[in-house]
Amino acid sequence: MQPLDAAFFRRDAPTVAEALLGCLLVHDDPAASGLASGNETRLALRIVETEAYTDDDPAMHGWKAVFDDEGRVQPTGRAADLFAAPGTAYVYRVYGHWLLNVVTDPEGAAGAVLIRAGEPVEGEEVMTARREAARRRRDLTNGPGKLTEALGIDGGHHGTNLTTPPLMFAQDDFDRSAAGWQIETSSRIGLSRGVNRMHRWLVASHPFVSPAVPSDIRVARKTRRVS
DNA sequence: TATATGATTGCCT
DNA sequence: GGCAATCATATAG
Numbered sequence: 271m272q273p274l275d276a277a278f279f280r281r282d283a284p285t286v287a288e289a290l291l292g293c294l295l296v297h298d299d300p301a302a303s304g305l306a307s308g309n310e311t312r313l314a315l316r317i318v319e320t321e322a323y324t325d326d327d328p329a330m331h332g333w334k335a336v337f338d339d340e341g342r343v344q345p346t347g348r349a350a351d352l353f354a355a356p357g358t359a360y361v362y363r364v365y366g367h368w369l370l371n372v373v374t375d376p377e378g379a380a381g382a383v384l385i386r387a388g389e390p391v392e393g394e395e396v397m398t399a400r401r402e403a404a405r406r407r408r409d410l411t412n413g414p415g416k417l418t419e420a421l422g423i424d425g426g427h428h429g430t431n432l433t434t435p436p437l438m439f440a441q442d443d444f445d446r447s448a449a450g451w452q453i454e455t456s457s458r459i460g461l462s463r464g465v466n467r468m469h470r471w472l473v474a475s476h477p478f479v480s481p482a483v484p485s486d487i488r489v490a491r492k493t494r495r496v497s
Numbered sequence: 498t499a500t501a502t503g504a505t506t507g508c509c510t
Numbered sequence: 511g512g513c514a515a516t517c518a519t520a521t522a523g
Contacts, residue, residue, distance in 0.1 A: 321504070365505045366516030384504055403507065415505050425518080 279356035283381035306395035315388030367415025
């Protein structure tokens with residue numbers, strides 16, 4: 271297993287979002303000890319769905335970043351953290367759930383990829399113990415808030431480096447094509463109520479905004495197994 | 498300090 | 511398909 275390095279993340283968010291599919295999200299989590307019979311502390315997911323956020327996306331936290339007279343970014347609040355070094359964790363809480371993003375793009379540009387879903391590879395017993403609400407195996411980690419709960423990821427991981435343990439992305443010898451994966455890209459996958467509401471507001475208040483949902487408002491990529 | 502919001506989830510019909 | 515719980519932030523006063 272090979273950890274992904276900063277260069278992997280120093281690319282635009284849609285590229286990183288696609289490249290992360292099939293990679294591993296690994297958490298060497300001391301808190302997992304005791305939750306499973308084997309006292310295992312390594313948890314790992316194979317990533318099957320990601321979502322890219324770019325700085326022209328109204329739903330993106332960095333969108334409201336202010337630019338000074340010379341065009342330099344003057345981010346405020348949490349938006350500043352979207353300009354962190356590529357490979358840095360951007361953890362955000364919404365509706366009571368923690369969401370894990372990884373910062374992308376070169377320093378000075380805002381971009382991030384949200385990890386939306388994965389398949390348990392290691393430590394499934396721990397994930398099952400943590401995901402009490404999951405009625406089926408697939409419900410363990412098939413959502414951005416579900417996988418953070420299963421892996422023990424929370425706000426304490428915000429700002430950490432995701433290219434080194436304990437929490438990191440890695441590659442192994444997995445081959446997406448050989449495994450029968452088909453990569454799907456859609457700007458409609460995962461469109462949230464918030465984005466749709468934002469778009470309706472834009473249409474209602476600006477006569478030159480197309481009523482169609484812009485194809486570049488977000489790029490989401492997900493995988494599907496072909497039977 | 499107080500209130501509104503949302504990159505979600507789980508349960509309902 | 512609908513709907514409400516949830517709580518860290520952002521925003522207002």
